[in-house]
Amino acid sequence: MVTVALTAGPAHSCTRYLWNTNSRGVYVSRTMDWPESTEPKLTLFPRGMTRHGGEVGGHLVVKDNPAKWTSQHASLVTTVYSIGTVDGLNEKGLCGHALYLKATNFGERDPSKPGVQAGLWLQYLLDNAATVNEAVAILDDIQVVMVEARGRAATIHLAIEDVTGDSAVIEYVNGEKVVYHGEQYRIMTNDPPYNEQLELLSKLDFSRPSRDTPLPGNVNPRDRFQRAAYYGELLPEPKSEREAIASVLAIARNVSVPFGAPYGEFGIYNTEYRTAANLKDLRYFFELTTNPSVIWVEIEKFDLNEGAPVMVLDPNDIGLAGDVSAKFEKVTPPPF
Template sequence: MVSRNARIAVSALVSGALVVAPLAPALACTSVLLPAKDGGFVYGRTLEFGLSLKSQIIVVPRGLSVTGTGPEGDVGKGGLVWTTKYAATGANALGLPILLDGVNERGLAGGLFNFPGFAEFQPVPPGKGDRSIASFELLSYILTSFATVDEVKAGLPQIIVSGVKLAAFGNMVPPVHVSVHDATGKSLVIEYTHGGKLNLYDNPTHVLTNAPEFPFHLRNLAQYQYVTAAVMPPLKVGTTSLAAASSGVGMNGLPGGFLATARFVRAYFAQANAPQLPTSAETVGLAFHIMNGFDLPPGSIGTSAAAGGEGGGVDGFETTEWTSAIDLKNLRYHIRTYENQDVRVVDLKKAAEGLKAIRFIPLDQKPVVRELVP
């Protein structure tokens, strides 16, 4: 359950002076985890990018043999071979059979988030290519191999995650970090940094955005202990009482803008103060409403091919390509896209039944506009 007093725990974790770190450019993906009274959880996130990822829904069956990408860089060749233990569904990118975001049949869910300037993956020793996968295959491996956060923590050190350039990604290494949540509400952040060091961070906030590294986000969040959704009393100035002209004064200190550091703080307080609804099915709608606060207006963030991994290395601007809400209890993956704001859903239990190969489901359906007056 997401504690309303979690900011106290965060402060204890990160007590001490704020360490100065470089602020990352806006790479505006944001995620939260919401509890329901029936014991379920809903994971919501937005996906923003400059490069069009042309996402589809994919359904991966259990019992499928998968070959990871080895250090030579041939996608789906030369790497670790594993058999999928769990079926999974979610959104892919660039026509590839990989998950950017998704859930498996044990209620383990998560997503890849852009992490340029900080991600550094593991070198592959000679002859060890068959133990390796590429960074962009990391979530697919996790969701098809593990049932819980604890299993992820035990299993990931056993493989090598390498930095392989991807032609469809501007011939760059996709610089990602990962957020993972299980059906009990445990959350984990996975980051490969500093020459390929694997960092596994328990995540008491259940929130993730982009760079810098996760510990910086915790230190930064500790500065906002004064923020509250409560009604604030008027300010007393001598015998004069000064009341705010509008409601919401307790949230007046939240950071604005599109930087990942600012979005992390806003997402934490939006999640921590959200009402807890009776069921996870009802919480899906709440997740979409919260994620509305992170929808990126087109033209707000420009991207440059000269800047490298920011926005996928293209000239243009970032948009919210899609927003998802995953019901971890009922195993239902909901998504809406930039072109079509209608919510579409895949029921994993139904979609994986009898499936023998990866299924691709397009997201190019036309939106339905209903005439209210005949």
């Protein structure tokens, strides 16, 4: 494990919900939960970005064979402490989310494989893959390397989805990669590992939900997983993007932890923000829980060509509302 003073892993109580069963499009939402601000920035990376997978905030943390690559695809992401990516999508409609999983173990370092520090694992996939199939295929080209900061290891697992509705949940447990690949894998929270979450869900019948259906109401990952499954079965066919995004955000809000809730002693923290995405139309929505408005960004309004500037927006502005694509500003040097 590499100890770094500048980064930390995603929180203990995040939730991802994918809606790929409606006839209008593919939509996804997630919550980000953490005991302090992760200093999120909405960041637009053009194609042709040169990456160094072994660096964190200018510090070399993977010294033996760090991965280096040039991005094939532009991406719009939410960063964490400006040194890694925890959420976002690329110009091809591949979308991804990093969530906390205590059981994560990336295994012993194999210097024969290029190493990518965990905070750039998702960015590596968004840079180099256009579909879930492509992302799964390149997983073994690199080795994810654990980093630790502020007393917490970056024990993360990933959920990814693409514009066709394909999905994958990727975990490293006991040093072994485990991939759950298929459009049926629509929900992800945290511990226990995914196979155990699926086993718990199989014991419940949410196929015909009603007002009398017993439903767990706590904020632990098991209960949130089951609540997301239940409410997902209640979603009506959307007539518009507005209705579709409202639906997936409603599920994200239902599994959110109230701001300031004193759950820290249990390893469960308040929801800092929620995101949603329309994968077909490349529209990304962001809702900071301390701001009154949802904002969104349209990737196609930016210059995505190699050599174009990296563009950043700080969402911690109470005056932001609606389409904020024009409010991004150039940043030099890029965060990573």
